[in-house]
Amino acid sequence: MYMKVKRLIDIILSLIGIIVLSPIFLILIIAIKIDSRGPVLFKQKRVGINKTHFNILKFRTMRIDTPKDTPTHLLSNPEQYITKMGKFLRKTSLDELPQIWNIFVGQMSIIGPRPALWNQYDLIAERDKYGANDVPPGLTGWAQINGRDELPIEIKAKLDGEYVEMINPWMDVKCFFGTIVSVVKSDGVVEGGTGEIYKEKREKMTSKKL
Numbered sequence: 001m002y003m004k005v006k007r008l009i010d011i012i013l014s015l016i017g018i019i020v021l022s023p024i025f026l027i028l029i030i031a032i033k034i035d036s037r038g039p040v041l042f043k044q045k046r047v048g049i050n051k052t053h054f055n056i057l058k059f060r061t062m063r064i065d066t067p068k069d070t071p072t073h074l075l076s077n078p079e080q081y082i083t084k085m086g087k088f089l090r091k092t093s094l095d096e097l098p099q100i101w102n103i104f105v106g107q108m109s110i111i112g113p114r115p116a117l118w119n120q121y122d123l124i125a126e127r128d129k130y131g132a133n134d135v136p137p138g139l140t141g142w143a144q145i146n147g148r149d150e151l152p153i154e155i156k157a158k159l160d161g162e163y164v165e166m167i168n169p170w171m172d173v174k175c176f177f178g179t180i181v182s183v184v185k186s187d188g189v190v191e192g193g194t195g196e197i198y199k200e201k202r203e204k205m206t207s208k209k210l
Contacts (some may be wrong), residue, residue, distance in 0.1 A: 011104060014104040036083045112135055112139075113138060131161065
């Protein structure tokens, strides 16, 4: 029952978002075009509900010669590909705004597991263990407010599973406002090193015990 209500909320809020944020969209589009050559929007094949595929929309933050279908954390030197405007968009998470359209048309939800790349087989397999591929992916989710880029795949998938197991209105509200706090603080944003912050914290804890 809640999933139907959740979808209705997604439609209403995404429509309001498209209307209210249209001036910001226009400003960002102009800034991206001035900053670097290439399309304004970046499309990438992602994994949706029940492992179907769809094209996620983002504001382009990287140069057009960046290797395709490669997660940022797998690039040897991701900084060399990120544009000046792209750094700002990523830090503020404004690059994710076009996904409001993905939400409006039903490919995504506001809250849910972040959609994996179609070739992130390790993450997809881990999520299968927890049923996290059986719900609509989200603009943000439980894993995003508990570590974001710094989380290793095993922990990220487990957190996605926790969300699926506990999915309810309170959980969505908690994720929504938790995301606002994380974005303001830029928590867990790591270019080129998924799991690195987590590893560093674990190593420090281990050294203290020794």
